[in-house]
Amino acid sequence: MTIHPAFLRLSAILPVALVLLAMIMFAIEFDILAYGGPTKSAKQKLELEEISLVGALFSAFLGALSLVNRKLLIREHIRRHAAESEATTDGLTGIANRRHFLRSAEKRIASGLPCAVLLIDLDRFKPVNDTYGHAAGDAVLVAVANRIEQALPVDHFSGRLGGDEFAILLGPHADLHLELCAEMVSERIQRPIDFCGREIAIGASIGIAVSPQDGQSAAALIAAADVRMYQRKRGGRRLEIVAAA
Numbered sequence: 001m002t003i004h005p006a007f008l009r010l011s012a013i014l015p016v017a018l019v020l021l022a023m024i025m026f027a028i029e030f031d032i033l034a035y036g037g038p039t040k041s042a043k044q045k046l047e048l049e050e051i052s053l054v055g056a057l058f059s060a061f062l063g064a065l066s067l068v069n070r071k072l073l074i075r076e077h078i079r080r081h082a083a084e085s086e087a088t089t090d091g092l093t094g095i096a097n098r099r100h101f102l103r104s105a106e107k108r109i110a111s112g113l114p115c116a117v118l119l120i121d122l123d124r125f126k127p128v129n130d131t132y133g134h135a136a137g138d139a140v141l142v143a144v145a146n147r148i149e150q151a152l153p154v155d156h157f158s159g160r161l162g163g164d165e166f167a168i169l170l171g172p173h174a175d176l177h178l179e180l181c182a183e184m185v186s187e188r189i190q191r192p193i194d195f196c197g198r199e200i201a202i203g204a205s206i207g208i209a210v211s212p213q214d215g216q217s218a219a220a221l222i223a224a225a226d227v228r229m230y231q232r233k234r235g236g237r238r239l240e241i242v243a244a245a
Contacts, residue, residue, distance in 0.1 A: 093145035101159030105218035
């Protein structure tokens with residue numbers, strides 16, 4: 001639903017209009033009372049009643065319009081928030097999507113602080129989809145994203161670049177523990193994932209790139225990490241699917 005900006009601005013205008021209306025009505029009534037006094041005529045009484053009725057109806061109309069406008073403002077806020085979330089979040093896993101991850105990496109690099117990118121590719125993920133269908137594959141991707149998030153310190157950032165490829169942006173405090181961090185993430189990913197009474201165990205190949213040594217842009221770091229990730233992947237990893245106990 002598209003809401004015209006002019007109508008949205010009523011949220012600021014309506015309170016002022018109500019105050020002005022009240023002042024005008026008070027001035028008119030005061031004028032009639034001042035001239036009529038205690039001996040005001042029946043005509044003046046009728047005029048007062050009519051003015052009061054019109055004022056009450058108009059106030060009720062403005063109040064109702066204010067409530068409608070408030071609801072529209074809330075709906076517009078929710079719509080914008082959803083649009084922003086959709087533009088930055090991966091729809092399946094709930095972590096950052098590729099675009100948002102790249103932008104965050106570029107900001108970190110531009111700050112001049114040292115940072116690193118861990119590129120993660122799931123080993124033999126395709127057999128999961130082939131054997132159990134895409135629902136199983138989606139469950140694995142969601143579980144992997146959750147495990148990556150849980151393994152990260154607060155100053156790090158993760159995203160899904162697409163398919164079964166994930167990335168982690170490490171902050172400046174992790175520069176001496178990159179291999180340890182990669183091993184921790186790999187170990188968490190390799191833990192069996194329960195799906196419909198079965199345990200699916202996959203592996204992960206991880207490549208590491210550091211800024212500024214390996215590049216001074218997000219694309220350069222990902223490319224360098226991609227080369228190292230495939231060097232590790234050549235050794236191969238097992239895919240284990242066993243019945244749950």
